Amino acid sequence: MKIRVNPTRMQLLRLKKRLVMSRRGHKLMKDKMEGLVQAFMALVSEYASLRDVVDKGLPATLGLFMLSSGISGAEAIASALEECDARLEVEINRKSVMSVPCPEVELRSFELRPSYSTLSTTTDFDAACASLRDIFPKLLKLASMEEAVVRMADEIEKTRRRVNALEYVMIPSLKSTIKEISSKLEEAERSSRARLMKVKAMIM
Numbered sequence: 001m002k003i004r005v006n007p008t009r010m011q012l013l014r015l016k017k018r019l020v021m022s023r024r025g026h027k028l029m030k031d032k033m034e035g036l037v038q039a040f041m042a043l044v045s046e047y048a049s050l051r052d053v054v055d056k057g058l059p060a061t062l063g064l065f066m067l068s069s070g071i072s073g074a075e076a077i078a079s080a081l082e083e084c085d086a087r088l089e090v091e092i093n094r095k096s097v098m099s100v101p102c103p104e105v106e107l108r109s110f111e112l113r114p115s116y117s118t119l120s121t122t123t124d125f126d127a128a129c130a131s132l133r134d135i136f137p138k139l140l141k142l143a144s145m146e147e148a149v150v151r152m153a154d155e156i157e158k159t160r161r162r163v164n165a166l167e168y169v170m171i172p173s174l175k176s177t178i179k180e181i182s183s184k185l186e187e188a189e190r191s192s193r194a195r196l197m198k199v200k201a202m203i204m
Contacts, residue, residue, distance in 0.1 A: 003177040007184040015181070019174040026166040033159040036098050040152045043097070047145045054142050057135045064128035072121050080121050084129070087111040090140070100155045102148035107137045 005011045069077045089108040094101055112133050 003173050005177065005181070007181045009185065012178065012181045012185065015174055015178050019171065019178065022166055022170050022174060026163060026171065029159055029163045029166065032098070033156060033163055036100070036152060036156045036159060039098050040149070040156060043145065043149055043152065047142070047149055050138060050142050050145065054135065054138050057131070057138065061128060061131040061135050064124055064131055068122055068125035068128055071124065076121060077125060080125060084112055097148060097152060098155075100148075100152050102151055103144060104148075105140045105144045107140050110136055 003015070005015070065077065072080075088110050091106045091108050093104045093106060095104050096102070110133065112129055
């Protein structure tokens with residue numbers, strides 16, 4: 001695909017400058033994409049490990065709550081949960097991974113102190129609360145990492161499209177147009193030289 005411009009030397013110079021800038025931009029975008037992919041793969045590996053831990057720990061925690069509910073009764077467990085003293089402090093920060101802004105949820109403090117009567121519950125409920133205290137920070141971290149994975153994947157796709165647009169559309173179009181304008185200018189120069197030679201021959 002050629003770029004429609006007037007075949008003049010001024011336009012030729014402008015197109016050559018655009019070609020230099022496009023090649024430079026293509027290299028920068030390609031380097032950025034490679035860096036993004038490396039950071040993305042490292043993040044995915046860490047995310048997969050944490051996801052495996054949560055996928056095993058969360059069902060176990062819920063299982064303990066279900067077990068205690070089956071033994072003590074749903075109403076007793078609901079009442080015991082309402083009597084728990086829970087305090088949660090979360091800070092949301094913004095970090096940048098390869099120029100990609102990603103939210104980071106930091107758990108500053110999480111307290112789940114039982115203040116219920118042990119007569120209405122079993123030790124399974126105590127174990128369930130302890131398991132919840134252990135798994136909850138991992139859940140928050142997993143949520144942060146999942147959002148970062150999604151954002152980085154989107155940025156990689158955007159960068160890939162830009163690299164392809166430069167490599168397969170813009171740069172070939174500029175090269176083709178530059179070649180065509182150069183050819184037309186050379187042809188015009190040859191015609192002008194031929195006319196000058198004819199005029200010179202006529203004068204002589």
